[in-house]
Amino acid sequence: MNNVITICQKELKSYFASPIAYLLMAMFAIVFGFFFWNAVGYFVNVSFQSQAMGRSFPMDVNEMIIRPLLMNVSVIGLFLIPLISMRLFSEEKRSGTIELLLTSPLHDAEIIIGKWLAAVALYGCILLISGLNFFFLFAYGKPDWKPLVIGYLGLVLQAGALLAIGAFVSTLTRNQIIAGSVTFSICLLLWVFEWVAGYETSTWASVMGYMSVVRHFEPFSKGVMDTRDAVYFASMIFLGLFLTARSLESLRWRA
């Protein structure tokens, strides 16, 4: 356990010692800021219209702002996650520091979990920025906070799953660009798989639909936590970390 913390701390330090962490946070702040501004503007516009038509009941902030915004964050995450995970192992392989880690008295699992936790923690820091925007909704309105919490939980689970896959990909190459591009393609595919399920009913289509990240995230955005979705994310995390462990082990045999 101590070793996991040591590795995790070191990873977080390297994220924040280089511009990567700040760059990702800035990118997210700008993109999410735009989405937020857009959603609130639309909401205000529609509110005025409905008031002009003489309806007096308040509109649902959760349904009209928070939920679509959480879906937006989920998509932005698909782009940010490869940038977070690409350096996890490929950097160590390129610089030779992997020799230090693999010849120190550590279990491979400790290295992998430490690194993965650091990546998830960085993504968590990025998510915190969106909390700042949501804060204004609570300052000027009375949305329900529980769906938002569930939504964040879903975002973290989604990131955990994709980061685990990204960690696996980064053990395969010493080139960060390759690791990043491959992870990005996988993220994108796991997102668009859903489309097939829209018009196809074959077994393959339903399998692809099941694998889609979006389908399993959507209930979270509504504030609904279904065990099936949680199990999906948990098994993706497990699969990704398991493959990482196998790959790291095979690195020893191939090296």
Place this chain on the structure above:
Amino acid sequence: MIKVEGLTKRYGRNVAVQGISFEVEKGQIVGFLGPNGAGKTTTMRILTCFMPPTQGTARVAGFDVLEAPMQVKQRIGYLPENPPVYPEMEVEEYLSFVGRLKGIPSAELAKRVDEVAERCSVADVRKKLIAKLSKGYRQRVGLAQAIIHNPDVLILDEPTAGLDPKQIHETRDLIRSLAGEHTIILSTHILPEVEQTCDHVVIITRGSIVATDSVQNLTSRLRGQEAVAVQVSGADEPVIRQRLEQVAGVSRVVARDTHNGLHSFEVESLPGKNVRAEVARAVVESGWNLSELRAVALSLEDVFLELTAAEKPSEGAKQ
């Protein structure tokens, strides 16, 4: 301390190391000597549990690298060919990170970092980013990292590669000063390094050990067969050579060159015979002029070249 038996490592169809065996006693400094690609790094990586052997066993302090890797790793400090440093870290930060990885209790950590930083003369740059350090400093940070947990065994892969002469000298002194408390294996393809720093030498070429002996024995083994350089004038070269070959104890006479009537020869003697006096007498008695007579010692370099020569590696080993 280290016992390797029948160690073999194959990468696909390539054989990197072929059934090597050797032993290292506690407190010794052993040099792995061999041309590039001979299998030195592979052997070291197996000893450090970085990769498993295909066949054979390797034991460090009684623990097998396959069966008890954690125990082996705790007892080994390893400096790979490129120091495994994180450029974005400060020296002190890096050393305490490695210290924690190696399992040093946090109460002792700061003290150990101070000690190794002092010992490896990196104390003056401890607050600097590793990215800003010169190659020599990085190498020393690498060494400090390897000894931070006070391991029984130190494995150093080409510790002086890429350093300038002054740094090489300092690094060798440092390594020498570490002997005794640590058992050290270092690899190199530089001969003087072995002569100056090591007690024992293991010569590896193309995955096999061709010689293993103490440095003294190995050099004196061929020094027994002394060679004498002779310069003679006053007769034709074939005549002189014929006369020299008749001297008792001479095994071979090689004509080198001729300058202004001065003929140079190299006279090799049988092992254990000193032929210098005999050669001198023969020349003078024949009425020729003896201009030069000196012993030519065979250096470790010659031994090395002889043993690793591409044509006859195995014969060289069996001599």
